[in-house]
Amino acid sequence: xxxxxxxxxxxxxxGKTTAIAAVSDIPPVTTDTEPTDETRNLKATTxxxxxxxxxxxxxxxxxxxxxxxxxxxxxxxxPILAEGxxxxxxxxxxxxxxxxxxxxxxxxxxxxxxxDTSLAVGVTGMDIHRHPSLDxxxxxxxxxxxxxxxxxxxxxxxxxxxxLVQALLLNIDPGLDDTRPPPxxxxxxxxxxxxxxx
Amino acid sequence: MDGHGADxxxxxxxxxxxxxxxxxxxxxxxxxxxxxxxxxxxxRPSPPATASTHDETPFEVPRYDPARFLQGLVATGWRQxxxxxxxxxxxxxxxxxAVYPSSFAAVVDGGQDSLRAYAGQQDLPxxxxxxxxxxxLYHVNHPDMVPLDILLWxxxxxxxxxxxPLDTSLDTPWTLGEWPNFTxxxxxxxxxxxxxxxxxxxxxxRQTIHLLNLPPADVFAFYxxxxxxxxxxxxxxxxxxxxxxxxxxxxxxxLPAINPTPRRGLLRKVFDKLRTT
Numbered sequence: 459x460x461x462x463x464x465x466x467x468x469x470x471x472x473g474k475t476t477a478i479a480a481v482s483d484i485p486p487v488t489t490d491t492e493p494t495d496e497t498r499n500l501k502a503t504t505x506x507x508x509x510x511x512x513x514x515x516x517x518x519x520x521x522x523x524x525x526x527x528x529x530x531x532x533x534x535x536x537p538i539l540a541e542g543x544x545x546x547x548x549x550x551x552x553x554x555x556x557x558x559x560x561x562x563x564x565x566x567x568x569x570x571x572x573x574d575t576s577l578a579v580g581v582t583g584m585d586i587h588r589h590p591s592l593d594x595x596x597x598x599x600x601x602x603x604x605x606x607x608x609x610x611x612x613x614x615x616x617x618x619x620x621x622l623v624q625a626l627l628l629n630i631d632p633g634l635d636d637t638r639p640p641p642x643x644x645x646x647x648x649x650x651x652x653x654x655x656x
Numbered sequence: 657m658d659g660h661g662a663d664x665x666x667x668x669x670x671x672x673x674x675x676x677x678x679x680x681x682x683x684x685x686x687x688x689x690x691x692x693x694x695x696x697x698x699x700r701p702s703p704p705a706t707a708s709t710h711d712e713t714p715f716e717v718p719r720y721d722p723a724r725f726l727q728g729l730v731a732t733g734w735r736q737x738x739x740x741x742x743x744x745x746x747x748x749x750x751x752x753x754a755v756y757p758s759s760f761a762a763v764v765d766g767g768q769d770s771l772r773a774y775a776g777q778q779d780l781p782x783x784x785x786x787x788x789x790x791x792x793l794y795h796v797n798h799p800d801m802v803p804l805d806i807l808l809w810x811x812x813x814x815x816x817x818x819x820x821p822l823d824t825s826l827d828t829p830w831t832l833g834e835w836p837n838f839t840x841x842x843x844x845x846x847x848x849x850x851x852x853x854x855x856x857x858x859x860x861x862r863q864t865i866h867l868l869n870l871p872p873a874d875v876f877a878f879y880x881x882x883x884x885x886x887x888x889x890x891x892x893x894x895x896x897x898x899x900x901x902x903x904x905x906x907x908x909x910x911l912p913a914i915n916p917t918p919r920r921g922l923l924r925k926v927f928d929k930l931r932t933t
């Protein structure tokens with residue numbers, strides 16, 4: 459039985475718990491509690507240890523989805539949860555005061571894991587605040603010498619989170635999606651119908 | 657539209673030569689490959705040429721000219737409006753398109769999908785009227801407002817239909833400056849794989865088809881869309897080192913390789929699960 463894990467991290471209110479719920483095969487196991495600090499102004503509950511979800515694969519294989527607590531005082535949990543991860547999904551929200559500083563903070567926190575594995579960044583709250591733009595996030599990543607997909611996401615939408623995780627995986631291995639039969643040596647057909655991609 | 661400030665005498669003209677991106681602004685759209693909009697119709701395209709991948713598997717290379725489709729019209733209208741510091745209304749037999757360069761957005765009368773039936777019609781821009789104005793036709797929060805990159809991506813896919821833009825070489829190494837914002841764009845088959853490859857290393861179209869084992873049409877469609885929003889750049893060869901020796905004959909770039917991760921089997925299962933459920 460093989461188990462792997464993907465880490466969902468980011469600041470308070472970025473949508474980590476919601477994102478895990480969007481793709482998990484089970485209702486996420488959360489360690490939410492009523493916040494006692496400034497977080498109570500942002501949300502009714504907050505994660506204090508971790509969130510947990512799972513993707514069941516063929517046989518007994520599964521991928522664990524761990525969400526780290528967003529609050530700084532639980533930051534000690536981040537490296538513990540990240541050990542042995544396939545990669546890191548960072549969710550950053552434009553609704554916080556300094557999203558690019560948040561991104562830098564979490565790039566630092568997961569520096570080793572990101573170097574060894576892969577990163578994908580999802581930006582939430584862009585329907586509320588368009589700035590910083592995705593270009594600003596990309597520039598911040600570039601400055602940190604990190605190449606990663608950056609997508610606008612709605613953490614409630616499964617297609618958004620699924621695409622983000624797929625991009626994380628392709629960032630590890632771009633040949634992952636090659637399941638087509640090898641090309642034939644037959645000449646091309648005399649007439650090929652143009653395909654509709656829109 | 658009240659037409660206030662509009663220059664109604666200005667109609668479609670061929671592209672003027674323009675400069676690069678404005679300081680601090682979004683990059684301007686790539687210039688269409690030809691200024692055919694004011695020309696008589698081009699002769700019918702000849703049958704597509706054939707090419708082969710590195711392993712000599714032949715494939716067709718159908719071509720299209722972006723300037724002869726709505727894709728080129730919107731790109732050129734955007735560029736001209738940007739230069740004027742105005743917005744532009746692109747009028748013709750299609751639903752009116754209002755382009756707002758300053759907000760990098762457009763509004764399509766009836767919604768962007770109403771252009772789908774027109775995106776693949778060649779020479780449609782010959783019937784275009786461009787009205788430049790400083791008076792916005794639509795409110796900034798109009799429900800049909802769409803980012804320009806999303807619109808151009810769709811129009812390019814609708815025009816390309818798996819064809820390669822004219823004058824695009826199969827053997828130029830391309831890189832992708834950034835991942836497209838795939839959650840808000842049409843994700844064509846193989847697009848994410850190509851993005852992952854091209855953000856990691858320069859790769860020619862021919863090599864991409866071979867390495868990713870993709871149908872050429874899928875690679876061409878992605879190229880057309882990404883080029884339309886200026887995400888793709890050629891990797892220029894380094895300048896030759898000064899030497900007194902006779903110049904060596906140029907050698908072709910080595911074929912890039914994708915080293916599969918030892919976890920490919922597992923990662924593929926995760927990838928497929930996320931695709932199918």
